[in-house]
Amino acid sequence: MAGAEKESGRTTGGRDTDDIRQRLDALEGKLDAARVRHAPPPEQPEGRGRAMGQALRLSTELVAGVVVGGFIGWVLDGAFGSKPFLMVAFLLLGAAAGILNVVRTAKRMQAEAPVPKDLKPVDGDDDD
Amino acid sequence: MISTAYAADDGHGGAGGLPDPMHQFEIKRIFELELFGVDASFTNSALFMVIAACLITLFTVLAMRRGSLVPTRLQSVAELSYVFVANMVRDNVGTDGMKYFPFVFTLFMFVLVLNMLGMIPYTFTVTSHIIVTFALAAFIFLGVTLIGFWKHGVKFLKFFVPEGVPFVMLPLLVVIEVISYLTRPLSLSVRLFANMMAGHTMLKVFGSFVVALGFLGGWAALAFMVAFTGLEILVAFLQAYVFAILTCIYLNDALHMHH
Numbered sequence: 001m002a003g004a005e006k007e008s009g010r011t012t013g014g015r016d017t018d019d020i021r022q023r024l025d026a027l028e029g030k031l032d033a034a035r036v037r038h039a040p041p042p043e044q045p046e047g048r049g050r051a052m053g054q055a056l057r058l059s060t061e062l063v064a065g066v067v068v069g070g071f072i073g074w075v076l077d078g079a080f081g082s083k084p085f086l087m088v089a090f091l092l093l094g095a096a097a098g099i100l101n102v103v104r105t106a107k108r109m110q111a112e113a114p115v116p117k118d119l120k121p122v123d124g125d126d127d128d
Numbered sequence: 129m130i131s132t133a134y135a136a137d138d139g140h141g142g143a144g145g146l147p148d149p150m151h152q153f154e155i156k157r158i159f160e161l162e163l164f165g166v167d168a169s170f171t172n173s174a175l176f177m178v179i180a181a182c183l184i185t186l187f188t189v190l191a192m193r194r195g196s197l198v199p200t201r202l203q204s205v206a207e208l209s210y211v212f213v214a215n216m217v218r219d220n221v222g223t224d225g226m227k228y229f230p231f232v233f234t235l236f237m238f239v240l241v242l243n244m245l246g247m248i249p250y251t252f253t254v255t256s257h258i259i260v261t262f263a264l265a266a267f268i269f270l271g272v273t274l275i276g277f278w279k280h281g282v283k284f285l286k287f288f289v290p291e292g293v294p295f296v297m298l299p300l301l302v303v304i305e306v307i308s309y310l311t312r313p314l315s316l317s318v319r320l321f322a323n324m325m326a327g328h329t330m331l332k333v334f335g336s337f338v339v340a341l342g343f344l345g346g347w348a349a350l351a352f353m354v355a356f357t358g359l360e361i362l363v364a365f366l367q368a369y370v371f372a373i374l375t376c377i378y379l380n381d382a383l384h385m386h387h
Contacts, residue, residue, distance in 0.1 A: 053323075053363070053366055053370070056319065056322065056323065057319060057370070060315045060318050060319050060322065061311070061315050063318075064311040064314040064315035064318060065307065065308065065311050067311075067314060068307055068310050068311045068314055069307050072307065072310070090307075093300075093303055093304055093307055094307050094311075096304045096307075097304045097305075097307035097308035097311060098308075098311065100304060100305075100308050101308050101311060101315070108377075
């Protein structure tokens, strides 16, 4: 009686491991799908929030360049006693640095941006 | 002294009956303390930083206490955040950047929890003060620059010399590159601060619209508030993420020296 029970236990045990393995595989597949879906969770906040974030990012880059350039010029002016000239020069240089930063940030955004849904160049032209 | 003066018009310091939307950002001293002539009072800002630090510690310690192979819900949240930041560091800095993972993880969790704490009504949003975000950014900036010089020595200065540029243009371009490098702490701190402050001000303003428009008109503002709160939670996460990922990018620049 005990033996029969043990045997039945073993067989169900074997089936259980198979079952578990299958379920694990299925789960793995589901997990992969979920991973693909959620891959960059913060990258895909749809629409307006994302666009606003990007716009703010670019504009702060630009403004920060001018502010830092102006500040450096102001400090140097104070040090050399050349009142407005260095500040003017460094404001311009700061603007240039800001534009450089914006270009770099935009390039980085472009590199990591997901391909837009309405623009799938890979399969040729399937318009929906 | 100032705190007591302001504490008199408790809560809604605005004129004309509507609450003042900037009132929420006010620093209040909880107990006064002066160290070596410096006002080191424990403020509401400091209180929320302590709360955030305790929450993160409690969360990670409690979640990983068992460390079981099949994670509990709490444990999988902790593991998820670990993997999230670890992937971020590995993708942006490379495997040799994993040395700095503890720092990036701490930074990300700290900013994230501070932002999220700010979304709870009646709490104080620490990251809406530029001095806090600027202190974080300046620390990152200094650290990254030191790492750059430590790894490459004087050669790190080549980071500021763009390649393939005619010799005559170099002085101008090097100055521009240096300024561009110096803007990093400012743009990093302003981004986080501006997002948090603008969002919380908007929330307060539209919240006061709900009350001001009354039972008939308030519903539209209320619906907007619900949507906007959702957006703000997203922004709170996104800004913590951006803060951490930019730290990674700066680290990568210092370690591998290319733009």
